[in-house]
Amino acid sequence: MNARAAHAMNDANTHAQAGASATPVEPPLVVADVRAHRWDDACGVLIAGFGAAGACAALEAAQAGARVRIVERFEGGGASAKSGGVVYAGGGTTYQREAGYADTPEAMAAYLQGEVGDAVSPDALERFCNGSVAQLAWLERQGVRFGSTMPARKTSYPPEHAYLYYSGNEAVGDAPAVPPAPRGHRTKGRGMSGRVLFDTLRRAVQAEPNVEILRHAGVRRLIVDTTGRVIGAQVWRVEPGRAQRQHARLARWADKLHNGLPALADRLRAALLRLELRASRALDIRADAVVLATGGFIFNHEMLAQHAPRYLANWRLGTTGCDGSGIRLGVSAGGVADRMERVSAWRFINPPFAWARGCVVDARGERFCNEEVYGATLGHAMCETRDGRAWLILDAALVREALRECVRGRLWAFQSVPALMLMLGGRKRAATVAQLAEQIGADAATLERSLAAYRAAARQGRDAGFGKSAAMLAPLAQAPFYALDISAASRAFPCPAITLGGLRVDETTNAVLRAKGGAVEGLYAVGRAARGLASNHYVSGLSLADCIWSGRQAGRAAARETQAARERIFNDQDAERKASAIKTASAKVIPLYPLTH
Known part of the structure; x- marks a missing residue:
């Protein structure tokens, strides 16, 4: 057993x-000696990870003439492939204009x-905003298609055949500070x-001949030279054949079972890693530039516990590959991880549309947010300021409306099924607000006060406390009253x-930065x-727009790195040739006079 294989077996035992x-x-x-090192392969740009960011980096680097090698732990796609395919774009895109909106980069x-x-x-x-229209056009040149049809009203994700929508807080409230425009451009296609x-x-x-x-x-x-410059990476590949087929099968089932049986999915992931550590072979790949495109770290329990423990109870959104490996690799080479405490929790309560007209309160019964805001805004307030605990208060009229929408409203299953489960099986119900407070463990006086203020806002058509639009305020007067547990857990x-x-990077090239300034070269x-x-x-x-933007930036910069490396090699070779020529010429010189001391 060679040293690299023995090291892998030790890792396998530790992780198991x-x-x-x-x-x-x-x-x-x-x-120490780059030329003398035993390299298994070489390329201009090595990209770790094949999701949207990695794909865009590869396209830009290859189209700039670099020889690109993508290294992907699974089959490719990552969290991007599991997303809704929505790209945030604005400033006057074709689809905004077709829908009748005059957006500008400034707005x-x-x-x-x-x-x-x-x-x-x-x-x-x-x-980014000035380049948004051009970025969407670039995606279209790669074959991605978008559309201008819009849903009838605000939603967490547009229905089939709707491709442009308000995907943030642009139109929240009666008087938005900035003229609103829909900027969520959903990729054309069936389903998510x-x-x-x-x-x-x-x-x-x-289709790019320069990409493998x-x-x-x-x-x-990562592999570095004595100056700390990254000159390649050590890649561990599962052996082709039976081991690789088993690897693909475990990865596929771990992702499939994650929604319904997360504990079983985690056991499959542990088995997946044991297989990788047992049946992989190391390859040292030389590269002029390495691009880390491995995703976030939501599936790394240790990293989440260290940096964002508030979110340990949340449902992890992504894939097995979202384990923070790229961030850890960057830090190992001298980079700095930044904003690691920042997590987005998605507490969408629309659809059903009727829910967003209800009142959200914390565990004490105090209202703490505008219920019509974007789901991640609500989730952030709930997880960061209310320990992840919240209840949605509805009256009988809103519950009937919500049930009707879930059954007949042509919602996506991921929107209607959890809502139905919560309303039919996970609800608290009472004839009075005081009784409802007792059922949910809230302070009765606090809940009474919150709902009294909410009802007054509905009557006046003005929510002075939180800025909710008048159309989204409901009287909440029809008993019985309901409380739905919308907590993070x-x-x-x-x-x-x-x-x-993630890693702190240069904003024009996405080069990884060191703590004391300067980039980790390569x-x-x-x-x-x-x-x-x-x-x-x-x-x-x-996030997808950022993946595309940053991937393209890094791809172009990495291609320039490759060109610079070629020039360095040429200059070194030229210097060697000149030195050799001088040495040869010197050897042939016949002195005109005898050499004397």
Whole structure:
């Protein structure tokens, strides 16, 4: 057994004992003599991860002339393929104009500033908004299709045949600070169209002659020279044949069972890692640039407990590959992880539309938010300020309306089924507000006061406390009264979460930055492996838009790195040739006079 295989077996035993499922990451391998090192393969740009960010990085790098190798732990797609396929875009896209909206980059930036905060600089946000129309056009050139039909009213995800919608808080309240425009551009396709978006990008990548894809392989270690420059990666690939087929099967079932049987899915993930550690072979791949596109860390329990323990009870949204391996690799090479406490929790209560007209209160019975806000805004308030505990208070009229909408409203199953389960099986019901407070363990006086203020706002058509629009206020006067548990830990009504933090990067190239300034040469990070546009607050489509934006930036920068490496090699070779020529010429010189001391 060679040293690398023995090391892998030790890792296998350690991780098996811990029950872990995250890719193990080792400190960088320092290579003193790059030419003398035994390389198994070489490329210009090595990309770890094949989701939307990795695909876009590959396309830009390949189209700039770089030889690209993608290393993907599974089959590809990642969280992008499981998403809704919504790309946040504005500034006057074709589809906005077709729908009758005159959006501008300035209006888009003004709205996003409130969501993005200081996650990126104003200059970076301005560049993103100014380039939004062009980015959508670039996606269309890769084959992605969008549309301009809109749903009849605000929703968490548009129904079939609707492709443009308000995917954030743009139109919340009676007087939005910025003129609202719909910016959620859903990829055309049946069902949740994230798979359609990724498959289209995958086909575009596979059509590039300069790109090779190595599946069932994960990066566990970066390779650096003595200056700390990243010059490649150590990749562990599951052996082709039976082991690789078993690997694919375990990964597929872990993702399939996650929704209904998460504990079983986690056991499959642990088995998956044991297989990887037992049946993989190491490959040292030389690269001029390495791009980390491995996603976030929602499936890494240890990282979540360390950085964002408030969200341990939330339902993890993503795939097995969202284990933080890219972030850990970047840190191992000198990079800095940033905004790691930032997590987006999605507590959508619309649809059913009637729910958003109810009143949300905390465990004490105190109202704490505007119920019509985007689901991640509500989820953030609930998890960050109310310990993840909340109840939705409805009256009989709203419950009847909500049931009717779930049964006849042509909602997606992921919208209607949990809502029905909660209303029919997970509810509390009482004839009076005081009795309802007793049932949910709230303070009766506090709940009475909250509902009295809410009813007054409904009568006046003005919610002074939280700014809810008049049309979304309901009198809540018809007994019996209902309380639905919408807490983060609710089993009947899960509250999904994704991580938003990642490696600190340069905003123009996505090069990984060191703590004391300067970049880790040769290393880039994109998507949810990096701090970016979505690292403060999340609105639907912003993470995918950031994946595409950052992936393209890094791909172009990595291709330039490849060109620079070629020039360095050429200059080194030229210097060697000149030195050799001088040495040869010197050997042939015949002195005109005898040499004397």
